[in-house]
Amino acid sequence: MARARGVLLGLWPLALSLVLLAPLRHPGHLLSRDLVFVPHEPLTDAALGLGGAAPRSVPLDAVVALLTSVADGGVLGRGLLLASLSLAGWGVLRLTDGLGTTARLAASGFAVWNPFVIERMALGQWALVLGYAALPWILHAAATHRRTGSVRAGALAVLWSAVASLTPTGGVFALATTVAGGASRRPRSWWPLGVVALEQLPWIVPSLVGGATRTSDPTGVAVFAPGSDASGHPALALLGLGGIWDGLSVPDSRHTFLAVAAIAVVAISAILGVRRWAVLAPDLALRLAALGVTGLLAALVLTTGPGQDALRHLVADVPGAGLGRDGQKLLAPFVLLVACLFGAAVDVVARRLARHGVEVVASVGLLLVLVPVGLVPDGAGTVWRTVRPVRFPDALTSAATKIDGGPPDRAVVTLPWRAYRNVRWGTGYPSSDPLVRMVDRPVFTSGDLVVGDRTVRGESETAASIGSALAHGRPADVLPAYGIGWVVVYADDPAAGQVDVTGLRRVLASPELTVYAVPGAQAAPEPESWRRLTVIAADLLALFVVLGAAVTAMLESRHSSKES
Amino acid sequence: MVRVLVPALVGVVLAVVIAFLMVYLQNKAPSANPANAPILAYGTPAT
Incomplete structure (x- = not known):
C-alpha cells in the first residue's frame, strides 16, 4: 500500500513535467534561447573551458559532448529536460516524507510548477533547473550523513552535488547546500564538503587558466538585475518567486493580479506551515530556512542601488564575480523552502478539515494541489515556445x-x-x-x-x-x-x-x-600545453572523485542490504 | 452539511475557473509576436 502510494505520488511531478515539456513529443532538436542540443557535440577545447570565453557552461558542455557520443542530442536533451523538472518534485517528496498525501502532492507540484522554474525554462536554462532539482537530494543526503555517519549518504551527497556542479552556479548551490545540510561540530561530517569542493575544479581551473578575461563587463549588473512584474517592484517580484531579468521569459500572468497572489501564497505558506514543518523536520527546517533565506536576501540586495553598485565594482575587479550578476537565480534554495512550507501549510489545512470527513479533505485538497498551476496558469505555454524542437537543416x-x-x-x-x-x-x-x-x-x-x-x-x-x-x-x-x-x-x-x-x-x-x-589562413593558435594539461588534470580529478563516490555508494548499499 | 457543501463549492469554483480560462485563452490575442522581437537581441529587459 505504502509502495503504491509512493508511486502515485511520484506520478504527479512527472505529469506536471510532461505537461510543461509537451512539445518534446515532436521530432527535431532543441534550439531556442540558451537551450541547445545538437545531434553530436564534439569534445573541443571550448567544451573544457579553454575556448577563451568565460566557462559558464563548464563542465556541462564536456559532459553533454561525451553523452552525445552514445546518444543523439535530441534524445539526450529530452531526457535531461524531463529529469531536470521531475527530480525537483521527487526531491521535495523525499524532504516532506511524513506529511500527508495531499500535502506532499501539493509540495512536489509546487517544486515543479512555480514562476522561478517556468521563467528559467523559458530562457532555456535547463542546467540551472537541474542544479535546483539536485538541492533537495543533496540536503537530504548531507543531513543523513551528519546524523548517522553513513558513508553511503555522504557519497550520495557527493554524487548529487556532481549533478548540480555541471554549471558554476549549480556548483555554488551544491557547496552551500552541503554546508547547510551537513555542517556540525563533528569533524567526520565535513569530508563530503571537501569532496564537493573538488568537484568544482572543472570550472574553477579554466576560469583561472582558460585565457578569458577574468573580470566581466559591469554593464551586465544592471542588465541582468532582477526585473519587475505586476507586483510593482523587483523585490516584490522576487518574493513571488519571479523577477527574471528577461521580459521574453516572463509569463503574461505575471503582469496580472496573479503576481500579487503568488506573494500572498508564499506569505500564507510561511505563516501556516512553519510550525508544522519545524515539527515534522526539526533537523532540516532551520537549515533549509537559513539556506533559502540567504539566497533570497542575496537576490534582494541586487534589487537595490547600493547592492548593484557593490556588485558592479566586484564584477569589474574581482575574478569570477560575474557569476553573481544574474541575481534572480539565487532564489533557487528559497523556492525549495517555499515548496516545503506550502506542503506543510496544506497539511495543516487538511488536518483541520479531517473531522468533516474525507469528502471535504479530498475536495479542498484537490483545490490546494492545483494552486501552483493556478498561480501561473500560462506556465506551460511560456515554456512550450522554448522547448519546441526544430528540424536542423x-x-x-x-x-x-x-x-x-x-x-x-x-x-x-x-x-x-x-x-x-x-x-x-x-x-x-x-x-x-x-x-x-x-x-x-x-x-x-x-x-x-x-x-x-x-x-x-x-x-x-x-x-x-x-x-x-x-x-x-x-x-x-x-x-x-x-x-x-x-x-x-x-x-x-x-x-x-x-x-x-x-x-x-x-x-x-x-x-x-x-x-x-579563407585563402592564406595561418594555423590557429592553440591553448598552451600547460593550460590544457592543467585543465585536463582538474577534470580527471573531479571525474575520479565522482566515480569513487559512485562505487562507494554502490558497495555500501550492497553491504547494508546483506546485513539486513 | 459541510460534507455536501464544501465539495460542491469546490466543484463550482473549479468549473468556473476552467470554463473562464478556456474561453479567455481562445479569445486572447498573443501578448507578443515573436516576429516583433529584436532579432539581434539576447533578451529584453523585464520592465
Whole structure:
C-alpha cells in the first residue's frame, strides 16, 4: 500500500513535467534561447573551458559532448529536460516524507510548477533547473550523513552535488547546500564538503587558466538585475518567486493580479506551515530556512542601488564575480523552502478539515494541489515556445563535415558577427549559434550580448579582437591572421547581404548557409600545453572523485542490504 | 452539511475557473509576436 502510494505520488511531478515539456513529443532538436542540443557535440577545447570565453557552461558542455557520443542530442536533451523538472518534485517528496498525501502532492507540484522554474525554462536554462532539482537530494543526503555517519549518504551527497556542479552556479548551490545540510561540530561530517569542493575544479581551473578575461563587463549588473512584474517592484517580484531579468521569459500572468497572489501564497505558506514543518523536520527546517533565506536576501540586495553598485565594482575587479550578476537565480534554495512550507501549510489545512470527513479533505485538497498551476496558469505555454524542437537543416551537418574534413588547425567564424541568431527554421526566438557545438574546430562568434538597447561585452579577448577587425576590414583580409580558415554566413540573416565575401572561396552553398574557405589562413593558435594539461588534470580529478563516490555508494548499499 | 457543501463549492469554483480560462485563452490575442522581437537581441529587459 505504502509502495503504491509512493508511486502515485511520484506520478504527479512527472505529469506536471510532461505537461510543461509537451512539445518534446515532436521530432527535431532543441534550439531556442540558451537551450541547445545538437545531434553530436564534439569534445573541443571550448567544451573544457579553454575556448577563451568565460566557462559558464563548464563542465556541462564536456559532459553533454561525451553523452552525445552514445546518444543523439535530441534524445539526450529530452531526457535531461524531463529529469531536470521531475527530480525537483521527487526531491521535495523525499524532504516532506511524513506529511500527508495531499500535502506532499501539493509540495512536489509546487517544486515543479512555480514562476522561478517556468521563467528559467523559458530562457532555456535547463542546467540551472537541474542544479535546483539536485538541492533537495543533496540536503537530504548531507543531513543523513551528519546524523548517522553513513558513508553511503555522504557519497550520495557527493554524487548529487556532481549533478548540480555541471554549471558554476549549480556548483555554488551544491557547496552551500552541503554546508547547510551537513555542517556540525563533528569533524567526520565535513569530508563530503571537501569532496564537493573538488568537484568544482572543472570550472574553477579554466576560469583561472582558460585565457578569458577574468573580470566581466559591469554593464551586465544592471542588465541582468532582477526585473519587475505586476507586483510593482523587483523585490516584490522576487518574493513571488519571479523577477527574471528577461521580459521574453516572463509569463503574461505575471503582469496580472496573479503576481500579487503568488506573494500572498508564499506569505500564507510561511505563516501556516512553519510550525508544522519545524515539527515534522526539526533537523532540516532551520537549515533549509537559513539556506533559502540567504539566497533570497542575496537576490534582494541586487534589487537595490547600493547592492548593484557593490556588485558592479566586484564584477569589474574581482575574478569570477560575474557569476553573481544574474541575481534572480539565487532564489533557487528559497523556492525549495517555499515548496516545503506550502506542503506543510496544506497539511495543516487538511488536518483541520479531517473531522468533516474525507469528502471535504479530498475536495479542498484537490483545490490546494492545483494552486501552483493556478498561480501561473500560462506556465506551460511560456515554456512550450522554448522547448519546441526544430528540424536542423542538412546544410548544418554538411558544413560541419566539410570543416572537420579540412586542415585540423583552422578556426571558424560565423557571420554576420553576432552572439545570438534568429534563424528562419528556428522557433522564432533568438538562440545560440548551433555550429559552435557542431564543429570540431574553434568557432568564434561575437561574445557581446545585446539586451534591449544595451550591450554587455563578452569575456573572450580573441573574439573581441576578431569583431574589431571585421568592423574595419574585409573578412578575406583580416581573418587569416587569426587562424580563421573558414567563414560560415547564415544566409537568412537580414544582414547577410552586407557581408563582404570577396576574396573568399565558396565551398558549400545552401538556402540556410554558405561556407567559404579563407585563402592564406595561418594555423590557429592553440591553448598552451600547460593550460590544457592543467585543465585536463582538474577534470580527471573531479571525474575520479565522482566515480569513487559512485562505487562507494554502490558497495555500501550492497553491504547494508546483506546485513539486513 | 459541510460534507455536501464544501465539495460542491469546490466543484463550482473549479468549473468556473476552467470554463473562464478556456474561453479567455481562445479569445486572447498573443501578448507578443515573436516576429516583433529584436532579432539581434539576447533578451529584453523585464520592465
